Amino acid sequence: MRQRTLSWLSSRVTGASNKDSTDFHFLVVLRSIMTKLLQWLLGVSVVGLAWGLLTFDLLDLQLPHAYREVVWPMPVYFLVVFGCYSLATVGFRVATFNDCEEAAKELQAQIQEAKLDLQKKGLKF
Amino acid sequence: MASRKSSTKTRGDNDKYSVLLPTYNERENLPLIVWLLVKYFSESGYNFEIIVIDDGSPDGTLEVAEQLQKIYGEDRILLRPRAKKLGLGTAYIHGMKHATGNFIFIMDADLSHHPKFIPEFIEKQREGEFDLVSGTRYSGNGGVYGWDLRRKLISRGANFITQVLLRPGASDLTGSFRLYKKEVLERLVEQCVSKGYVFQMEMIVRARQLGYSIGEVPISFVDRVYGESKLGGNEIVSFLKGLLTLFATT
Ligand SMILES: Nc1nc2c(ncn2[C@@H]2O[C@H](COP(=O)(O)OP(=O)(O)OP(=O)(O)O)[C@@H](O)[C@H]2O)c(=O)[nH]1
């Protein structure tokens, strides 16, 4: 059974890809069988679990109090940082979105040229 | 098919490029895009054919296409019309069945996608042996013309969210100026279920999922000069629906 699952996995991974076998890797397998939704859920639960363990010291690691003070507001920090990063990135990209004036002018000129040439070739518009 | 086999190891001179041009009411644009295609293919010397898939346009696009076929020859311009408007996704599938090239270009016929980039797509593909090359408005010298701030913001915002959620490994998911190896496109079309606007997005996300390699070429996107947009309407809603569907299923 395990054998079969493994070979199914590897065929699923290597089936379409003609890259070298170094690509055959645990994470690659995960990526190909999990939907993006599941990947996100997995990621969030792993991080959430780690956060819970540290904040409530569930493993009884007897971490210094200062550690826990730093760890527990982490999710909020993270959200704020990510929000700022998103806004900054999108803002920057909107501001620097190329306006292709040249391309539009070139196209206009070529349209005129094409129309003349096509008329010569006998096209009736 | 010999050409099919050779397509994995590119032997330059055997390559043939089939350009799929779906049209619906593009009477004014079609002669111009064809003229430009012929110009750039002839200048660069690649072998090509243009397949026009017209969906019974009431403005007589097909009649113009027939004239173009007389001018440029039946080996260059192929007409594969359908009786009524059946949508963009199936137009590609229909056109692809008749393609004789080992590579396929997909582009809009409304002059938003300029054929001058075609040699760059081909060079890029050969340089990295890519399975598909996608035009991108969002990186390098890519860009747009005729977009106001609002449209730029929506476009950039939507693209950012998609990048975060799907990590697709390509910067322009909704663009539809692309070059595919024929067998890759056939495989992808088999896999893709969505219709219309989301189709382009699904194609590239699935390509990534299947392990195909993707190259990118920056393109300038000039808003259509003639004719009306056929999509539009609830673009944002259909985009979000498509995004969530892909998020849950790929
Ligand atoms: N055969 C066929 N072609 C279509 C159909 N709908 C759109 N097209 C063509 O597909 C291409 C893209 O459609 P557009 O209307 O330009 O869509 P868009 O680029 O999102 O919108 P614009 O802002 O108008 O450029 C054009 O060449 C259209 O003529 C259809 O149902 N059948």
Ligand SMILES: [Mg+2]
């Ligand atoms: Mg368009």
